[in-house]
Amino acid sequence: MTNNEIISLDHEYIMQTYGRLKIAPVSGRSATMADADGREYIDFTSGIGVNSLGYCDEGWIRAVEEQLGSIQHMSNYFYCDKAGQLAESLVKLSGLKRVFFGNSGAEANEGAIKLARKYSHDKYGEGRATVISLVNSFHGRTITTLAATGQDVFHHYFEPFTEGFKYVPANDIAALEAAIDGSVCAVIAEPIQGEGGVNELDTDYVKALRKLCDERDILLIFDEVQTGIGRTGKFFAFEHFGIKPDILTLAKGLGGGLPIGAFLAGEKTENTLGAGMHGSTFGANPVVCAGAVEVVGRVSKPEFLAEVAKKGEYFCEKLLAAKLSKVVGLRGKGMMIGIQVVGNPKDYLHDCADAGLLVLTAGKDVIRLLPPLTITYAEIDRGLEILTEILK
Numbered sequence: 001m002t003n004n005e006i007i008s009l010d011h012e013y014i015m016q017t018y019g020r021l022k023i024a025p026v027s028g029r030s031a032t033m034a035d036a037d038g039r040e041y042i043d044f045t046s047g048i049g050v051n052s053l054g055y056c057d058e059g060w061i062r063a064v065e066e067q068l069g070s071i072q073h074m075s076n077y078f079y080c081d082k083a084g085q086l087a088e089s090l091v092k093l094s095g096l097k098r099v100f101f102g103n104s105g106a107e108a109n110e111g112a113i114k115l116a117r118k119y120s121h122d123k124y125g126e127g128r129a130t131v132i133s134l135v136n137s138f139h140g141r142t143i144t145t146l147a148a149t150g151q152d153v154f155h156h157y158f159e160p161f162t163e164g165f166k167y168v169p170a171n172d173i174a175a176l177e178a179a180i181d182g183s184v185c186a187v188i189a190e191p192i193q194g195e196g197g198v199n200e201l202d203t204d205y206v207k208a209l210r211k212l213c214d215e216r217d218i219l220l221i222f223d224e225v226q227t228g229i230g231r232t233g234k235f236f237a238f239e240h241f242g243i244k245p246d247i248l249t250l251a252k253g254l255g256g257g258l259p260i261g262a263f264l265a266g267e268k269t270e271n272t273l274g275a276g277m278h279g280s281t282f283g284a285n286p287v288v289c290a291g292a293v294e295v296v297g298r299v300s301k302p303e304f305l306a307e308v309a310k311k312g313e314y315f316c317e318k319l320l321a322a323k324l325s326k327v328v329g330l331r332g333k334g335m336m337i338g339i340q341v342v343g344n345p346k347d348y349l350h351d352c353a354d355a356g357l358l359v360l361t362a363g364k365d366v367i368r369l370l371p372p373l374t375i376t377y378a379e380i381d382r383g384l385e386i387l388t389e390i391l392k
Helices: 003-013 058-068 081-094 105-124 143-148 173-179 203-216 237-241 286-299 302-321 345-355 377-391
Strands: 025-029 032-035 040-043 098-102 130-134 165-168 184-189 219-223 247-250 261-265 327-333 336-341 360-362 366-369
Touching (some): 081 261, 098 105, 105 261, 165 173, 302 336
Parallel strands (some): 130 165, 184 219
């Protein structure tokens, strides 16, 4: 099939909920993708941070194929070896206590909210269920995670939304303290807001947030759906701040391309959810977990993470050296990079695609880069050559 044939099929039979580029990918290696017409693209998006090891990584394929040849699915009535191995790795790397596996970031955040409310209900009774989130945050597209998302643009059409959420500006500890009353059970925050514009939390703010939550027995939930699994040059972004959350959510890059989400519980909440209180038919699927075990085993190595940080610095150095007139600012950590630009970033996205480069946008004026963590320097250079030409 050609690009146009695939696009026509989509337009006829699939709900048109996405603003797609007119590209139909059919193959890829590392950070280079080819469409159905044979045109190649350098991919600075990795499927919005999902293809952490790039396209068709050989070690990841072997791990997935081996599991496919053994057993592809089992119900949650039984025990899965790959899920246990993956959970052990995540617990040891995070310093938290237990894991629940689902299928997406939205599910992970839903589960984290349930966990926080159940903990508070068990300890304090009814009336203490409010969750505070940050303005410009993004936590998912279910009714509850839309309610948790601190962007007005998402709060339309689907009323009534789940109750029990407040929003405060990021990096404003006074505003947060003023919002806390006897109804608050948790604060949910992204260490770096992805969809909201690659906005970083300040270290002093995060430390003050941790202290405030400890003093009030409020649970701190870190949404690392996008920032986790090596994306920022640390395995978890919370490591940059020298603190630890009570609950942690993960997804995107964890599966290396297969759907998985997870929330991790710390000491306070490790035994909060009992049998029958939460579940997922496809959660902890053995094939997906096999892929995730391969991802975690490689990405968590210190030398791998050091290389992610080094590549991120290389990106920024090259962009700064180009002195691009349409670039207002540069921010982010590791290979989660936000380029603040003059004009509509979606115009640049389309120009880049036409020239053979795939990028993302975030917020109102940011080009977002989330390349595969294994991208080569040759691929970086080829992509930056296109990007700098467009941003001159």
